[in-house]
Amino acid sequence: MTREQKINYIESERQYLEDQLTKMINRIGSIPIASREIMPYGWRKSAKGRTVWRILEEVISQNLEMNARSLGFDSAEPAESEVGVYDFKFIYHGGKTSYVNIKSAVEGGRKNKDDLSKAEGLKAFYTENPEANLYIASFVIRFNDNMTIDIVKCHVFPITWIPDVYVNPSNNGNLQSAYYKDLKDAVKRTNEEFLDVFEEAYELAIHKKRNKK
Numbered sequence: 524m525t526r527e528q529k530i531n532y533i534e535s536e537r538q539y540l541e542d543q544l545t546k547m548i549n550r551i552g553s554i555p556i557a558s559r560e561i562m563p564y565g566w567r568k569s570a571k572g573r574t575v576w577r578i579l580e581e582v583i584s585q586n587l588e589m590n591a592r593s594l595g596f597d598s599a600e601p602a603e604s605e606v607g608v609y610d611f612k613f614i615y616h617g618g619k620t621s622y623v624n625i626k627s628a629v630e631g632g633r634k635n636k637d638d639l640s641k642a643e644g645l646k647a648f649y650t651e652n653p654e655a656n657l658y659i660a661s662f663v664i665r666f667n668d669n670m671t672i673d674i675v676k677c678h679v680f681p682i683t684w685i686p687d688v689y690v691n692p693s694n695n696g697n698l699q700s701a702y703y704k705d706l707k708d709a710v711k712r713t714n715e716e717f718l719d720v721f722e723e724a725y726e727l728a729i730h731k732k733r734n735k736k
Contacts, residue, residue: 529713541679543594553671570666572627608640608648622657630665638697642690642725657682661704683717684709690728
């Protein structure tokens with residue numbers, strides 16, 4: 524494929540994944556977490572994404588596995604490892620394969636530089652799967668007064684399109700980004716172009732870590 528064809532393929536795949544995941548969250552509806560009887564003062568400091576993330580992740584995972592075919596996938600296979608670079612492998616349209624890493628975001632939250640993946644794991648992934656497309660699916664959540672949460676929407680962003688490719692030398696060597704939720708910020712790259720930028724960031728992180736020692 525030409526560069527333009529590769530970019531167009533990523534965009535069409537990204538849109539397809541986002542459309543199907545949006546269908547899924549519309550089916551799920553509100554998710555009960557607690558009640559006013561047992562938490563009379565409401566969410567307080569617990570109104571944070573990480574507070575409910577493990578439950579939300581399980582809800583998403585089980586719904587994907589159970590409804591894969593009705594959502595347009597041949598299969599939705601959870602990753603064997605919880606520390607890998609992706610959470611789900613999607614197979615659809617007779618053999619197309621894509622990989623998705625699931626994240627949460629709180630509606631109206633600040634834009635922070637978040638961990639996306641361990642750099643070493645990402646290197647290994649692309650070494651084994653050079654043609655694979657890896658996406659970040661951000662599920663935006665709202666905390667309701669009745670102690671339920673709603674998944675408001677889902678953004679799907681190609682990890683290769685993040686504009687701020689940065690590997691943190693002091694935080695377990697994680698690839699981080701603050702701009703992976705809005706396509707307006709995307710820098711459209713092929714896998715090869717991303718890996719060139721990523722390798723530079725990775726080598727710079729190693730150099731900084733060595734200098735600190």
